[in-house]
Amino acid sequence: MSHDAGARRPWVDSEVAALREVVLHRPGGELRRLTPANKAELLFDELVWVDRAQQEHDALAETLAGQGVAVRWLTDLLTQALADPADRAALAAELVTADTVGVELVNRVRAHLGELDAPEFVATIIEGLTVTDVAGAGDGLVTGVVGGGGFLLPPTTNLTFTRDPSAWIGPGRLMARMSRAVRRTERRLWDYAYAGHPNPAVARSPVWYGAGGRVGQPATIEGGDVLVLSPRCVAIGISERSHPVAAENLASALFANGVCEEVLAIDLPKSRTTMHLDTVLTVVDHDAVVWWPGLPEVARCWRITPGHPRLRVACEPDLRAALARGLGVDALRVVTTADDRVLADREQWDDGNNTLAVRPGAVIAYEAGGCGWLALGCGWLALGDVDRLDGDLQLAGRGLIGDLLAHARAQQGGAQRRLRADDHGLIGAVLPAAEQHLEPLAVAVGDRDDVAVGDGVADRRALADLGVGQGVLELADAGLELSLLLLGDLVLGVLADVAVLTSGLDGRGGLGAPARLELL
Structure with missing residues (x-):
């Protein structure tokens, strides 16, 4: 959520604009109510390790706050x-x-x-x-x-997924009509949450659809199926949880209130694996998306525009072109979690395509959902594991990246550059002697020479460029649990089980133009 600087009106007209405020719910006692007997009814595939979930969620909240995002708690x-x-x-x-x-x-x-x-x-x-x-x-x-x-x-076991019961579109919001009865208490709680917000403009904001909490079957719709592509275009998923009746009704309401000029209705298979649009497609930059590679094969897309007296609906045979137009760009960069379809399907099951952009090109994603493959697919070489929640490395990675940035700026005046042989002392000089034995350290190196060759994957020789012994840097399978620390002109910091990726993505697997070095 962003705010108008003057009137402090909440406003969302992009998935990637600088994030100003979020409302989170820390996993709690509701998840301890899950049992093998009731987990399916409560919409879980497995029981949750609650203590670890809380640690990871705390890490997420800390990351967001560190980026200047105001974190409010639902409770x-x-x-x-x-x-x-x-x-x-x-x-x-x-x-x-x-x-x-x-x-x-x-x-x-x-x-x-x-x-x-x-x-x-x-x-x-x-x-x-x-x-x-x-x-x-x-x-x-x-x-x-x-x-x-x-x-x-019943416990509100899904309350941590705060995107679903409500979604902001422009200066107003969708109040979801939840598909599953067990989630409808969540939706009602959000009415009270907005009423309790310290900014009165939040409670006064218009509700485009779903006011009053009434669920009119089959017209259900959830926030995970809404992506605000640009001020003029909103994408709405038609999924296991969101019905075409609700998608049409929401589009009509948005047009009637002048919120947008175009809606892309994206029809997904009605299955658990494609529960919401944001499980197969999210926006990571002004002109880039992460999507499940099977999406173009199984999705159908319609372009909806205002009409009098009826809406104008046209089939869009090319999803990529439709999304590019919705984002307002000539060409869309597409990143996938894996080129291999089996791996891609596994990563999609773990929400590998479900990301959160805190600003253009700076993205938070699930570590277990395929960030290693995402990194490799963008020309990054991932090595090892940095900042673990279990305390093995404590915050060594974060101190390292901070010192590296200071060192680079001091030597290069802040200019962007790739790590080369003249950076031999960079890593070793930063890690305290007592920490240099820790293994393995996570680094990603973009080899621009290799990109010129065209395969888009950094060569092992990039390790030699760093001049660091194998005792510190060890090549690891990117499919393992990785907390990626991306260095140089490509990459971002890391925290616990949250991997943060930055811009410079090229749909062909290359690095594209140099990206800003940002620390999350």
């Missing part, structure tokens, strides 16, 4: 919005009804919630409520059947 906004007991009672009455808990338990469950203060109430709504949590609730038919561990209020 804080909800606690503020629900400070008044009357507001908590109203939400409890909405969530606890005869249809959700049965006539015998309605008053008991509402009374239980009424005894909680705002932080406790918010935690309970998020983490869920079982029969054993409510005194005297275990003596009726409903509780007798579901048992003591049965949920009276």
